[in-house]
Amino acid sequence: MNIAALKLNLIKVQRRLRLELSLRWDRLGYRLKALRGQAWPVPAGKKRLLFMCELVPARAGRMAKWLHRLGRYELVLLCHTDGYVAEFVEGHFDRVVRYRNAWHLRSQLERLPDIYLVHSFAPKCEYPDLVRQTVDAPFLLDMQDVIVTYHGLEPPYAWARKELQYERRCLAEADAVIGQSLEPRVGFQRYAIHPRPRTLFFPLYCDDDTWQPLSGPRPDGEIHLVYAGGLAGSHRDRRQFGILQFHPLIELLSAQQIHFHVYPSPSTLPPDYEEYYAIARRNPYFHMHRPVSHGDLTRELAQYDYGFLPFFREDSDLKQEKMTYSTSLKLFNFLEAGLPVVISRDIHYQAWMVMRGGAGIAIGKEDVGTLGARLRATDYPALTARVDRHRRYLALSQQLHRLTRLYDEVVAIHSQSPSV
The missing domain is CATH 3.40.50.2000 (Glycogen Phosphorylase B;)
Incomplete structure (x- = not known):
């Protein structure tokens, strides 16, 4: 068992102990009304x-x-x-x-x-x-x-x-x-x-308050992809967590001189993402960031060129229905940030949400190795214009x-x- 797995198991044990220790007291507290505290009235x-x-x-x-x-x-x-x-x-x-x-x-x-x-x-x-x-x-x-x-x-x-x-x-x-x-x-x-x-x-929809202005490609002329969400370390069971283990993906993108930025979700446990900081220290094309609050997320994402949803069927043993019908908030965060989305075709519903508005590019796992050439040939201003139209259509306020x-x-x- 490696250090990350040990830390993860320790967190689980601590939570279990807290649960067991609190059960007896809280059972008593429920039966003795005096221990419950006063009711909170509904405002007029x-x-x-x-x-x-x-x-x-x-x-x-x-x-x-x-x-x-x-x-x-x-x-x-x-x-x-x-x-x-x-x-x-x-x-x-x-x-x-x-x-x-x-x-x-x-x-x-x-x-x-x-x-x-x-x-x-x-x-x-x-x-x-x-x-x-x-x-x-x-x-x-x-x-x-x-x-x-x-x-x-x-x-x-x-x-x-x-x-x-x-x-x-x-x-x-x-x-x-x-x-x-x-x-x-x-x-x-x-x-x-x-x-x-x-x-x-x-659907999750786009929060109008968080929309960021559209921008052109970054001035350094390089391609920057960004992902924000759940992440899994190499200690996790690939059958269950393989689509969140990005180690091979990092190598494929770096070989094409594509920058890959990752923001772990605030709900992700540190043992699942700490090892990625070590990868970032030795790989100039991989950038591992700290979790940010949801209110600040779209401003962070707007610095980059494309949102990235690289969930491929062959990377885990999840049922096909899960891949076909699932959704994630990060898709809408990318649109809020004004970013076109590079998305796996294997997550059919989410790919449909992107492509029906022409707001991104759908790829298969076999396309990752040549993604750089495809992105460099893309009409980026036309793509971002479609992103803006699509996020207005998906506005939560409406x-x-x-x-x-x-x-x-x-x-x-x-x-x-x-x-x-």
Whole structure:
């Protein structure tokens, strides 16, 4: 076992110990009402909208910001302590409440009366499923990564096998499912869910506030690609994490004198990206940067020429459905920064999102070795002009009404339910 794997296992052990040590106290705290603390009242004239998750996604803060501007809601984030990422929240919520375990979650829910609607985010679904069963309010499930699309109904990993039961229940019992991509459709099929709950297709979209001015190629005349997001070290299992292990890709790009810049996600654990700093020190064409907050990300990305999404099917054992239907926020971050996107054809839905607006270049794994020649022959100003048109079409500000309309519709249906 190398040092990175040891560090990663140590983090897992520490989290497990914290969970076990807190369970007994929090079970007692839930049963003794005096230990729970006072309830938080809903501000006058507002509706309490609960954003609930185990792992806070960057999407949550973006959506909360735009919903907050409507003036209708009190925005509350309820998130697991280990899944909280301050860089994704950035002051967009009226209240942030954290929980340690299932008993502590129940106690925190007791302090949040009069919930208008629960907007939960997955993965993962164990704690959202508990909230679904506990809170008398409409329950929405906002899906990005649907676990059953990764490895099917018999995954080789214990954590995934455990997750499936919660994921299936949430997909089947939600008042509505919000699909950031087409993955929920696969989930409905794999779990044989009939009838299906109402579904809103609501991609991640481009945050108008973060748009950067268009620019021409960098003055040094060299090509600079940038990637921002999850990363995996060489100690990880290639079958599961191969598409996030960039070591061979770095060599292929460097051989063509293409600069490759990487910004790890703030939610990525350091043992997964520390080894890349050593590569950057000895390779002048690879540049490993520090994580940045989501509010600062597009300004950083705008320094470069192209966003890069190099996820190729042959690099891992992920199911074809995962590659076909998945999505990622980084695609929209690149458009916000005014960057054309070089994207793998293997991630079909995301490649379609780019190419329908002519906002980038789709490639196969076999094309990486000749990518430099192709990019040097590209009409860059024409490409960036199409990027600008495409991000205006995908503006979040123009789509928010579809989300709030769904809120109102499910609340109206829930209020007529005999159980209320």
